[in-house]
Amino acid sequence: MDKDWKKITEKLPVEPRGDLVNDVLSDIYDNGDALGTPMLLFHREPVTLAEPLKEIMCPEDWERRRQTAKHRWGARCTCTNCGEDFTAGYSDGGIVLETGPDDETCAGYAEPGPVTNVYLEGETVLCPKCWTAVEVTRRADLRRGRTCQVLQAEVVSVDAYTAVMYWLVSRHFDDAGGDHVMFLPHAALLIDGDGRLRRFRPKRTGYDVRDVVWMPCGCTRDPMQMPYYSWEAANHRKIGGWTLAHVPDLDRHTGEKTALKEYIAAGGCWPGAYLHVWERHPQVENLMRQGFAEAVVSTIDDTLDLANNVHDLCDTPPIPWVDWREVKPHRMLHMSKPAFREISKKHWRAEDAECWDRYRRQIPGADAMDFEYCRKRVGSKAVGQLLEIVAAGWEDLLPLPVVRYLEKRGSVKDGVQMLIDYRKMLRDAQMAETEETLWPRDLLAAHERITKFWANHFRASYQMGFTSTFIRFRALEWTDGELCIVLPRVEEDLVAEGKVLRHCVGTYGSAHCSGKPVFFVRHRRRPERSYYTLQINMNGTIPKEIQLHGYGNERHGDHKQYTHKIPRKVREFCDRWEREVLTPWFAAQRAWADRPAKKKQKAGRIA
Missing domain, CATH: 3.40.630 (Aminopeptidase)
Incomplete structure (x- = not known):
């Protein structure tokens, strides 16, 4: 790494920009479940029910009021969203609130009855003070507090360097109804002058959030793929996070040739994973800038979003439909230049690129424009179904002839699945397979006939x-x-x-x-x-x-x-x-x- 890394780390920010903070806070408080759900904390306490006070009270009135007073168990409630306290009725495991004429909840002691509702612990209710949906929670469950966290990624420029800063957004609820949000430095991925990734971690030097010194790490792991604590996550361990959509101008910076800005603009949420892909395969920049950004983004993000456990994660997610031995975009996808020029305008996603890769491998001399013709009319999913059928031995069901047949018969919509079902039922019924039966003039009618025939005569017991x-x-x-x-x-x-x-x-x-x-x-x-x-x-x-x-x-x-x-x-x-x-x-x-x-x-x- 550059010898002056200490000077670089001194310039790394220790707190996020103000607009990022405002955006995150807006997401948290405007969307109630963005990071933890607001709660309605309650605990049991005695409530005395007595006659209302009059303007003038004589000693007899005071005595009568004292003798007729009733002592009941009520609930003392606190809303973490608005911070207001109020009294409600108490039910074993929950609270009782009166319902008004417009189905609104009303504060005050109430007992179970026709005009009240019982809300048990864990259920959602509208706070009678601020009308926000809150989760009914026993106050004793928050004696040690409850902390929900998420990583927030932000691309910044530090002198001539490009870095991805990761802030740990921590939202803490306490048993007094407090709701506190903090932004803590978590990690930084920096692209050095040699085009290599460098990772830094924060070292605290004091009690203030800004008392931080950035220290280099021995590995460059993606911070978002390293589990971190959050109360609401499974096993209280979370991966992933949020990524700020705004990216500064990267011209004349070390991230200029990474196409990181295009990745985030296409909806990418794992910038660290993308930079690892770029570090290993710099030519991915060519695909990002030549119309295949959505395909690259969906491949990387779907791989990580659908990971079932930590072992399924990967700092450098594979993109199997790209030939990394090539540099030019059309050769990376095994297309001709004219075909690539036309298809790059179609905004393919991962499933389209993967299907094309399978199509060209399975059909010798495959033309990308023929595939695009089929994909545009029936979709990649249907083309993939036909490829599976062809691989299973149904060699006459090649995608291009099937799509042309369906277009002539006016059965393009859902026609592929219908034809496959029809062919399977025809085979299982052991009917004669002639040109007329294999390619019927009216596929819908033929499909309905064979369905009725099969249902009436060839149903096995399952x-x-x-x-x-x-x-x-x-x-x-x-x-x-x-x-x-x-x-x-x-x-x-x-x-x-x-x-x-x-x-x-x-x-x-x-x-x-x-x-x-x-x-x-x-x-x-x-x-x-x-x-x-x-x-x-x-x-x-x-x-x-x-x-x-x-x-x-x-x-x-x-x-x-x-x-x-x-x-x-x-x-x-x-x-x-x-x-x-x-x-x-x-x-x-x-x-x-x-x-x-x-x-x-x-x-x-x-x-």
């Missing part, structure tokens, strides 16, 4: 598999209050779903029992009525959605000539279920499967 599948995945049944996720119990449930919604899910019994389960999306109040059908692939390293369809695969009319869209609330509900229920459950199952056998046996005996 009850044993259905029972085991239900036991395995029943923890994934869930509701948000309006919609719900339901698992089929028997094969007849799938068949009935397919008949009502007029699609081929009735033939999915084998897939359902072999790691690609089908889930029913229903209205919570009428869970017996078919609504939408969701299928998930559980056989990979992460769960992936295969398809989500409703009536007629979103087609209706006498000849299914009309199309309609999946309702937004259904799509958002499924996304929320996959994010909040499916992914954590899958990660927990995988972590359990990875544990040594002896530990599993011991845990089983304890349970």
Whole structure:
């Protein structure tokens, strides 16, 4: 490293810029759950109920008031958001608040009844003082306080050097209702004059936050990938953080040729990981500046965002669809110059680039423009499904001929999955495979005919598999209050779903029992009525959605000539279920499967 590193460290900032602080504080207090949830602290205390005082009180009035007074247990509450104290009723494990005519909560002692609600510990209630959603929390649980933390990354210029500063934003709640936010220096990644990364750590020299001296570290690990404490995180250990979108001008600085500004502008949240990729492969700058920034960002960020544990993290996440032996962008992606020039305007993401890499490897002499033609019409996901089918021996289902066939038949929307299902059912029914049956003139009608034929004559019994599948995945049944996720119990449930919604899910019994389960999306109040059908692939390293369809695969009319869209609330509900229920459950199952056998046996005996 440069010999004058001590002079450089003296110029590294020890506190964040004012606009960063203001932005973070705004996020925390305007979005109540950005870093810890505001709480309504309560503890039990005696409350005396007596007649109201009059303007003039005689001794008899005072005596009568004293004799009729009632002593009850109430709750003393403090809102951490507004700092206000008030009294509420007390219920074992929670508080009692009166509800006004507009469903607003009112402060004051109350008892359980028709105009009051009981809020138990852990539930959310609107504070009657500031109308903020707060979590009901017993004050005794905060005797030692509660601290939520997150790393905030910021790109700064120090003389001619570029550095990424990491501030530990610490939000501390105490049992008195205090809510304190501090910004502590955590780490710094600096690009030196030789284009190498250098990492520094803060050393405290006093009690003030600014009493810090930056010291060099022996390694350059990404600070965001090193676990740090936060109360709300699993096992109180968190990785990742926030990245400030504003990046200063890096011209004539050591970060000029890193394309770090383009990475953050494309939504990148792991600047340290990107700089490690750049340090190993400097030519990544060419892709970032030539239209593939979104693909690089989504590859790096998805790899780290979807990591199930610390062992899945990597300072230099791999980008497998790039040939790092090349320097020129079109050669790095194995495209011709004209094709690269055209495709660079399309803003590919990681799944598109990965699918192209598989396409060119699997199809000799593949043309990138042919792939783009297919991707634009059916999407990378559908092209990937066709490549899987081709690899399985269905050599006539190459993406380009299939897409052209679907365009001629007017069945591009969801046509790939429909054709694949049709071909599988045709094969399983052992029907004659002629040119007319393999490539029907009316794919929708042919698909419906074979679906009915299969459902009526060739349904096998999968009850044993259905029972085991239900036991395995029943923890994934869930509701948000309006919609719900339901698992089929028997094969007849799938068949009935397919008949009502007029699609081929009735033939999915084998897939359902072999790691690609089908889930029913229903209205919570009428869970017996078919609504939408969701299928998930559980056989990979992460769960992936295969398809989500409703009536007629979103087609209706006498000849299914009309199309309609999946309702937004259904799509958002499924996304929320996959994010909040499916992914954590899958990660927990995988972590359990990875544990040594002896530990599993011991845990089983304890349970």
